[in-house]
Amino acid sequence: MSETNLQVLLASRPQGWPTESNFSIVETPLPEPRAGEVLVRNHYLSLDPYMRWRMNDAKSYATPVALGEVMVGRTVGEVVTSNNSKFKPGDKVIGYLGWQLSGVSDGANLQVVADSKLPLSAYLGVLGMPGATAWIGLMDICAPKAGQTVLVTAASGAVGSVVGQLAKIHGARVVGIAGGRDKCRYVIEELGFDACIDYKAGTLRPDINAATPTGIDCLFENVGGEIFDSLLPRMNAFSRIAICGLISEYNSEPYPLKNIGSVLINRIKIQGFIVSDHMERWPLAHQELREHLTSGRIKYRESVAHGLRAAPAALIGLLKGQNFGKQLVKLI
Numbered sequence: 421m422s423e424t425n426l427q428v429l430l431a432s433r434p435q436g437w438p439t440e441s442n443f444s445i446v447e448t449p450l451p452e453p454r455a456g457e458v459l460v461r462n463h464y465l466s467l468d469p470y471m472r473w474r475m476n477d478a479k480s481y482a483t484p485v486a487l488g489e490v491m492v493g494r495t496v497g498e499v500v501t502s503n504n505s506k507f508k509p510g511d512k513v514i515g516y517l518g519w520q521l522s523g524v525s526d527g528a529n530l531q532v533v534a535d536s537k538l539p540l541s542a543y544l545g546v547l548g549m550p551g552a553t554a555w556i557g558l559m560d561i562c563a564p565k566a567g568q569t570v571l572v573t574a575a576s577g578a579v580g581s582v583v584g585q586l587a588k589i590h591g592a593r594v595v596g597i598a599g600g601r602d603k604c605r606y607v608i609e610e611l612g613f614d615a616c617i618d619y620k621a622g623t624l625r626p627d628i629n630a631a632t633p634t635g636i637d638c639l640f641e642n643v644g645g646e647i648f649d650s651l652l653p654r655m656n657a658f659s660r661i662a663i664c665g666l667i668s669e670y671n672s673e674p675y676p677l678k679n680i681g682s683v684l685i686n687r688i689k690i691q692g693f694i695v696s697d698h699m700e701r702w703p704l705a706h707q708e709l710r711e712h713l714t715s716g717r718i719k720y721r722e723s724v725a726h727g728l729r730a731a732p733a734a735l736i737g738l739l740k741g742q743n744f745g746k747q748l749v750k751l752i
């Protein structure tokens with residue numbers, strides 16, 4: 421193993437869209453694990469939309485990344501050296517070691533992979549944070565009944581694809597919104613959604629009306645902005661909205677909603693949520709998702725960038741919708 425480490429640091433805070441110059445890539449000495457610590461060689465880094473928020477110095481649910489610090493991120497990898505009795509060299513582990521090839525952990529945020537027969541990368545997608553997000557937002561907040569209509573935005577992505585497939589398993593009629601014909605074809609033909617609206621086609625409102633003839637009972641919102649505003653008038657009485665993400669607004673001013681009156685008129689229950697507030701639900705969520713995955717009821721797709729140096733461009737691409745499925749960086 422190389423004696424040096426490679427890290428991506430936050431070099432400056434973006435104003436609006438991030439650029440590659442907001443990051444710096446540095447070679448550093450390989451860290452030495454102390455007593456109680458382990459050294460992990462990361463195999464995959466997960467890229468996620470929340471990382472854009474961590475680049476801002478603004479009040480949020482989590483602390484911003486400091487300038488000059490390693491960018492935060494979930495990782496899967498292998499224990500190389502262990503000074504901690506809970507881990508041994510060769511263990512495959514899920515961690516939060518950030519944008520770097522190797523990292524040291526005291527074990528607190530490190531979990532040994534339960535089932536090594538599944539691809540390691542799945543623990544950053546369906547069996548990781550995005551899968552838990554989909555499960556908690558759908559099952560605990562939206563709680564759809566069989567026959568109801570569930571609409572999910574960013575439908576082909578890491579979270580949205582799991583939301584739609586889970587909702588189908590639970591008997592709902594599922595409509596997705598995605599950018600482009602290929603993504604829409606995928607969610608219908610591969611993932612089994614009932615309908616998909618291509619918001620880039622230029623006919624968003626009539627397409628929403630056509631795809632939701634009996635209105636929407638559960639909206640799993642990943643995008644925000646004009647798409648969210650256009651969906652509000654289609655919500656049924658006593659429907660639910662899980663606000664999971666607002667990705668269309670992460671690099672711009674907030675969108676001024678025009679249809680918020682629908683929340684009152686339709687007595688909509690609307691709840692924002694952050695998956696890390698619900699850690700007690702992760703084991704059940706992952707157990708069910710693992711069963712669906714191994715039985716083939718849930719499928720997933722990945723976009724893989726190669727090498728740590730490709731991470732900044734891949735995060736910028738994710739924010740622009742250039743990913744198709746869970747965005748990862750392969751590090752080995």
Ligand SMILES: NC(=O)c1ccc[n+]([C@@H]2O[C@H](COP(=O)([O-])OP(=O)(O)OC[C@H]3O[C@@H](n4cnc5c(N)ncnc54)[C@H](OP(=O)(O)O)[C@@H]3O)[C@@H](O)[C@H]2O)c1
Binds near residue numbers: 469739742
């Ligand atoms: N609340 C939580 O705890 C939590 C946890 C995880 C994720 N999230 C949120 O869930 C959402 C999805 O995350 P993910 O990891 O699954 O990402 P993802 O869907 O795999 O990738 C992001 C997708 O967002 C879509 N998008 C980007 N800009 C857009 C725009 N202006 N208008 C419409 N769609 C746009 C793109 O798909 P198209 O090509 O289809 O536009 C892009 O592929 C994000 O908002 C994220 O912040 C929240």
